[in-house]
Amino acid sequence: MGGSGLVVRDLSVGYGPVRALRRVSLEVPEGAVVTVLGSNGAGKSTLLRAVSRTLSFHGGAVTEGTVSLGGRRLDGLGPDRVVAAGVSQVPEGRRVFARMTVADNLRAGALRADGGRAGRAAALHRVHELFPVLAERAQQRAGLLSGGEQQMLAVARALMAAPKVLLLDEPSLGLAPLMAERIADTVREINTQGTSVLLVEQNAALALRLATRAYVLEVGEVTLSGPAAELAASDEVRRRYLGVVDEDAAADAEQAGGVRRTLTRWKG
Known part of the structure; x- marks a missing residue:
C-alpha cells in the first residue's frame, strides 16, 4: 500500500457484538476513482x-486498523477534522x-473549509459551474427540489469543503437512468x-465504467480486487453484479474486448 492517497489498512468495525467489517484494506491513489x-x-456504507x-x-466503532x-492518520480525528483534512462524504x-x-x-458545506472567504467563493463558483440549476434555485428550499436535484445539492455541499477525496454512497439510488448518467x-x-473519488454504488455497471480500480465486499471482507476493466470482464462479477447469466456470451464479450479476467482474491 502506498501513502500518497487514501489508505485503509486492516480495518475492522463492529456494531456492538456484530462484526461488520473484518480486516478490510484498500487504497484510493491521488486522482483516481475507486469503487466498492x-x-x-x-458493509459498503460502514466502510x-x-x-x-x-x-x-x-x-458503530472501529475495533482495529488505520x-x-x-500519510496522515485520520482514524483518531473527529468528523469535522476529517473534513478539514480533505475528506468529504x-x-x-x-x-x-x-x-x-x-x-x-x-454554506453549511463550507463551514470546515480552509481558505477563508476567497476559498469559499472559489468553491461556490465551482459547484455552480458543475450544477447550474443550483445557482438558479439558490433561494428555494432544498426539500422542494427533485430527487436528482437533491443529489446534485448533496454532492455540491460536500465539494464546498474543497476535498481531496470525495466519498460517494449510492449516488444513483432512486434516480431515473438519465439522471443517474448525469450524476456519473x-x-x-x-x-x-x-478530486479523488471512493464510490459505493449498487449499479455495478455504472460504477465499473467510472472507476479505475474496484473491490468487492462480501459479508464485511474484501474477496476480489483488481482493475475495474478486469472485474467488468469477469464471469463471476458479471453473473453476480451485472446480471449476465449466459457464460458463452460473457466469454465472447471478454474475448472481443481483449481483457484478461485476472482478479486478485484478498488473502488476509
Whole structure:
C-alpha cells in the first residue's frame, strides 16, 4: 500500500457484538476513482462511515486498523477534522437540509473549509459551474427540489469543503437512468478537476465504467480486487453484479474486448 492517497489498512468495525467489517484494506491513489461493489449488508456504507469518522452516529466503532490520507492518520480525528483534512462524504439518501435554502445548504458545506472567504467563493463558483440549476434555485428550499436535484445539492455541499477525496454512497439510488448518467458525468468531471473519488454504488455497471480500480465486499471482507476493466470482464462479477447469466456470451464479450479476467482474491 502506498501513502500518497487514501489508505485503509486492516480495518475492522463492529456494531456492538456484530462484526461488520473484518480486516478490510484498500487504497484510493491521488486522482483516481475507486469503487466498492457488494450486495446489501456487505458493509459498503460502514466502510465509508469508518473513513469519515461518522460511525458513532450509527452505533458503530472501529475495533482495529488505520485510515490515512497522504500519510496522515485520520482514524483518531473527529468528523469535522476529517473534513478539514480533505475528506468529504455524500451520504446515501442525499440527506439535504430540507427546510434550508439551496444557498444555505452550500454554506453549511463550507463551514470546515480552509481558505477563508476567497476559498469559499472559489468553491461556490465551482459547484455552480458543475450544477447550474443550483445557482438558479439558490433561494428555494432544498426539500422542494427533485430527487436528482437533491443529489446534485448533496454532492455540491460536500465539494464546498474543497476535498481531496470525495466519498460517494449510492449516488444513483432512486434516480431515473438519465439522471443517474448525469450524476456519473459529474463524477467524471469532478475527478478530472483533481478530486479523488471512493464510490459505493449498487449499479455495478455504472460504477465499473467510472472507476479505475474496484473491490468487492462480501459479508464485511474484501474477496476480489483488481482493475475495474478486469472485474467488468469477469464471469463471476458479471453473473453476480451485472446480471449476465449466459457464460458463452460473457466469454465472447471478454474475448472481443481483449481483457484478461485476472482478479486478485484478498488473502488476509
